[in-house]
Amino acid sequence: MEVIVELVSRSHKPIERQRISGERCTIGRAFDNDIILTEAHVSPHHAVLEEDELGQWWLIDCDSKNGLKNRRHRSLSSPVKVSSGDEFVLGKLRLKFYSPNHPVADALGLEFSENTIYTLSQPLRFALFLFFSILLFAGYEYIQTFNELDLREFLPRVLATPLAGLLWAAIWAVAGRLFRHEPRFIAQCIVSFCYLLLMQLAEILIQTVVFNTGSLWLSNVLLYFLYGGLLVVLLSFNLRLATHQVRLGRMITANVLAWGLIATLWLFTVFSQPEFSNQPEYSGMLQPPVMRWRRSVSVDEFQQAADFIFEPAVD
Amino acid sequence: MKWISSILFGGLSLLAAAGSGAQSAQGIYSQYQDRIYQIRLIELASGSKASIGSGFQVSPEGLIATNYHVIADAVYEPDKYRIEFIDTRGRSGQLSLLEIDVIHDLALVKHSEPARDGFLQLAGQLVQQGEELYSIGNPRDLGMTVVKGTYNGMLEHSFYDRILFSGSINPGMSGGPTLNEAGKVVGINVATAGNQLSFLVPVKQLQHLLDAHDVTRVSPFKERILEQLLQNQSEQLGDLLQGEWPLLSIGDAKVAAELAKFTPCWGGSSDDDKALYSVYYTRCFSEDKLYLTSSFSTGVINYEFYWLESEELDSWQFYTRYQNSLMGAMPVNNTSKKHVGNFRCHNDFVVNSASVDSAEPTPRHWKSVLCARQYKDYPGIYDLLYIAASVNDSHKGLVSHFVLSGVSKPLGLEFAKKFMEHIQWK
Numbered sequence: 001m002e003v004i005v006e007l008v009s010r011s012h013k014p015i016e017r018q019r020i021s022g023e024r025c026t027i028g029r030a031f032d033n034d035i036i037l038t039e040a041h042v043s044p045h046h047a048v049l050e051e052d053e054l055g056q057w058w059l060i061d062c063d064s065k066n067g068l069k070n071r072r073h074r075s076l077s078s079p080v081k082v083s084s085g086d087e088f089v090l091g092k093l094r095l096k097f098y099s100p101n102h103p104v105a106d107a108l109g110l111e112f113s114e115n116t117i118y119t120l121s122q123p124l125r126f127a128l129f130l131f132f133s134i135l136l137f138a139g140y141e142y143i144q145t146f147n148e149l150d151l152r153e154f155l156p157r158v159l160a161t162p163l164a165g166l167l168w169a170a171i172w173a174v175a176g177r178l179f180r181h182e183p184r185f186i187a188q189c190i191v192s193f194c195y196l197l198l199m200q201l202a203e204i205l206i207q208t209v210v211f212n213t214g215s216l217w218l219s220n221v222l223l224y225f226l227y228g229g230l231l232v233v234l235l236s237f238n239l240r241l242a243t244h245q246v247r248l249g250r251m252i253t254a255n256v257l258a259w260g261l262i263a264t265l266w267l268f269t270v271f272s273q274p275e276f277s278n279q280p281e282y283s284g285m286l287q288p289p290v291m292r293w294r295r296s297v298s299v300d301e302f303q304q305a306a307d308f309i310f311e312p313a314v315d
Numbered sequence: 316m317k318w319i320s321s322i323l324f325g326g327l328s329l330l331a332a333a334g335s336g337a338q339s340a341q342g343i344y345s346q347y348q349d350r351i352y353q354i355r356l357i358e359l360a361s362g363s364k365a366s367i368g369s370g371f372q373v374s375p376e377g378l379i380a381t382n383y384h385v386i387a388d389a390v391y392e393p394d395k396y397r398i399e400f401i402d403t404r405g406r407s408g409q410l411s412l413l414e415i416d417v418i419h420d421l422a423l424v425k426h427s428e429p430a431r432d433g434f435l436q437l438a439g440q441l442v443q444q445g446e447e448l449y450s451i452g453n454p455r456d457l458g459m460t461v462v463k464g465t466y467n468g469m470l471e472h473s474f475y476d477r478i479l480f481s482g483s484i485n486p487g488m489s490g491g492p493t494l495n496e497a498g499k500v501v502g503i504n505v506a507t508a509g510n511q512l513s514f515l516v517p518v519k520q521l522q523h524l525l526d527a528h529d530v531t532r533v534s535p536f537k538e539r540i541l542e543q544l545l546q547n548q549s550e551q552l553g554d555l556l557q558g559e560w561p562l563l564s565i566g567d568a569k570v571a572a573e574l575a576k577f578t579p580c581w582g583g584s585s586d587d588d589k590a591l592y593s594v595y596y597t598r599c600f601s602e603d604k605l606y607l608t609s610s611f612s613t614g615v616i617n618y619e620f621y622w623l624e625s626e627e628l629d630s631w632q633f634y635t636r637y638q639n640s641l642m643g644a645m646p647v648n649n650t651s652k653k654h655v656g657n658f659r660c661h662n663d664f665v666v667n668s669a670s671v672d673s674a675e676p677t678p679r680h681w682k683s684v685l686c687a688r689q690y691k692d693y694p695g696i697y698d699l700l701y702i703a704a705s706v707n708d709s710h711k712g713l714v715s716h717f718v719l720s721g722v723s724k725p726l727g728l729e730f731a732k733k734f735m736e737h738i739q740w741k
Contacts, residue, residue: 146628146636148589214662214682276652280686280700282660284642288630288709289680296666296680299735303728306661309687310697310724 001025001051004098005035008087012094013244019100025049027090028062041066041091049082049097057082057097066091113237117187126186130162133193137161140200165192176242184241191241195234202226211287212294219283224262231258339496343449344461347498350435352400353453354381354410354424354490356389359397369452369491369504370400370424372434373525377426380521381490382505383415384606386422390415390536391608398424403459414528417540417605418547419475419520420505422490423528435492437518438499442466448480448495450513452488452504460488464513466501474551474577474603478502478515540607541693544721547605547614551577552719552726555616560737565595566622568705568713569739577601578616592625592636604648605721611654613690613698613721615647618734621714630709637704640714641682644702648720653691655698660686665703667736679740680706681715685731690721699727701734713738 003025007015020034027035030044037046043064050058061068061078068076069089080088084099120129138158145154169188177183206226210219235254239245245253297305350372358365368385372378379400389396389412398410410424442448443466450462464482480493484504493502493515502515555574563572563580573580580599598619605614621640625633646658665683668676683703690696702716717734719727 143629143631144635146590146592146625146632147587148591150589211682214684277657278650279643279645280658280660280684280688282662282684282686284638284644284684284702286634286638286641286682286704286706288634289706290630290709292664292680292706294664296664296678299665299667299732302661302663302665302683302685302735303732305663306685309659309661309685310689311659312656312689 001049001057002100003049003057004100004102006096006098007037008094008096010094012087014096023050027095028064035095037090037093037095039091039093042093043091046090047078059088059097064090114240117190117241120190121186126190129190129193133197134158134162136197136200161196162193165189165196168192172238172242175238179243187241188238191234191237195230198230199227202230207285208287208291210283211285211291214283214285216281216283224266228258228262231261234258339447340449340461340463343494343496343498344451344459347433347435347451347494348403348459350433351451351459351491352379352402353456353459353487354379354385355399355401356386356396357399359395365396367453367456367487368489369487371451371490371492371500373423373437373500373521374434377428378413378434378525379410379424379426380492380503380524381422381424382503382516383417383420383422384505385490386412386415386424387606387608390540400424400426412536413530414524415536415539416520416524416543417607418543419516419524420606421503421516421521421524423524435494436499437522438495438497438501442495442501444468446495448482448493448501450480450482450484450488450491450493450504450515452484452491454485454487456487462488464493464511469517470514472576472579472602474575474601476517476520477505478517480513480515481511482513483507483511484513537692541696544605544613544693544696545723548722548726551614551616552722552730556726556729556733560733562737562739563597564741565597565620566624566711566713567741568620568622569741570597570620570713570715571599571618571734571737572597573599574618577603578618591627592623592633594640595622596620600647607654610649610651612649613696615718615720617647617719618715618717620716622711623714624711626710628710633710637712637714641684641702641704644684644686644700644716644718646688646698646700646718646720648698650698655691656689658686658688658698658700660684664706665735677740679738681735682706683735687724687727693721695723696721697724697727698722699731701731703735 001023002021004017004019006017009015018035025035026033026045026048027037028044028046029037029042045062046064047062047068048060050060052058058079059068059082068078068080070076071087071089073089082097084097084102087094087096120126141154141158166189169185169192172188173183173185206219206222209222232254235257236250239250239253352370354368354370355364356366357363365388368381370379370381373380386398389398398412399407400410401407409427411427412422413425414423446466448464448466450464451459453459462482462484464480467479467481470477470479480502484507488504491504492500493504495501500518502517503521505516506514560574561572562569578599578601580597582597585594596619600617601615603614604612606612623637623640662684665681666678668678681703684701686700687697698720699722700718702714705713715738719730
């Protein structure tokens, strides 16, 4: 008889495996067993796994104190028929038995993004990545500074974004430690920083569109959809690194969380909008002349197009 | 000289002494006090007074003149208020509203029981600067008061005729008469800027109102207000739209200077040491707000220009600062959602060509915003707001802006067109 005995966690994840060959396989807390389970609720000689002449495995209770239970903690009467892949509870521990020819799933291909993250995770490359990201954050803050540069005021503004990214990565690293037993903090940092850089790019893009079209409506639609979309990407990467969720589950979680948040924000803005405002709502967005692509109209054309502003307001 | 007027039953100003010359003031007071009343708006629901002013009898039939702003709430909410008078002997009675003039802030009301004692006569000839005048009214409900002061001519920077009276008029005296030594009415108390700076409506406006008053007329008061607003703006803006506008230089541009005496201009520049850019501005505005109710005023004309430039800033940095000047434009009149709708705006790039020094006109591009909001009680009247920023240069630009409150669409657009096309470049 050749059997692979697997110790699994309460969430059914393997902790350790042993391959046993021989007539029978004894299981218990005593040191003369084939499988030694150091757990107070396991009897010194708890059970034995045997193969009959037909090749069928049987798990026999050796008069143990707490007996044999199935994966749902139901007590089983000895002997128990065992098929490859079955799970049992002994004391407070979970054991699984496999035959050597038990089928395994096909290998998953490493995805491009995963490869990129691995490549960037090397210390020197990660340091360079951090440096250039912070440089870009600083550049973004710099184009919005029009008074004399005061480092005491400028640096906190520049560092606030990467710090937020680090904090976010740290939270997911803790989650990763819990769910997958690996924090992958650097990978989480790379994901958060890429997200923050894309957010700034999206902001400039929206500003350019609004500068050219002057449409507040379009600005809001772009804002919600771009920010929502980027948040979905961020969350799905965070989840992939920190949990065992499969692709579909990840996508569902990320979309529900991101669009739920965006919808909440949208509802909040809609409901907090006052019925009457003394201030006109228009876009005052300006960008340097090179960013203008829209054709200018004449004064008369402008006034004709503005005719609608004199129509009675819909209350 | 800049002054801030406050309507007499609002604000907080110190009570001033009645001045010297007691004998003459005493004579005036004792002779005419029986023709002067306190006017009260009584809120029907609570039965108590909501606001107070003064008024005086101008005809044997019991016509009483006062300010429009004293009784304005009764025009807007006739079901909520009734107008009452109390004379100096403590007798009171109800008044009915006959005629209003929102432009000059006058109103005519009538006794419920006509043919009371005497009435005040209106002065025919003009007063000389320095002549002593006596203003009568009931300040802050403290009792009928006579105040001596001096006639100091007409206000220079007002579209509407206003007498500058150097004497202390206080809240509650609104609508009371100011008499000359002969006891004839020369003006009606209307506003104060504190410190003995008080303003009167010249009596000729009251005479016009009395002449024009048609007892058979029954049109609703809001219709009359609409007529008056339309008539007034066509006179006021008509003046501004005539002829070439005087220009003044700001940065590389030439923009509208003082278009009329009633739109005085003020200018300045920013002096922030840490700023890596310069801002120069000129602002022109009329002080003549037309009071419609306590929560609604109109009739303001306001235009301004900002020149921004920087040699040190990168074009992105400059435009970040520059857009701050384009954002957050606000109307200047006081109002609420009861009276106006929300603004609607149109936003686009506009091109026009103008040059001063070079023979070839160069196209100038603007990011322009035009917004309007409709008056709920006065169809066809709007607050119009325009703001634009030139977007030709990476390191300099001009923001031009105007607000017209209470304007019709054709006049507003005509003004906007002229405003958008008048700017010249060096």
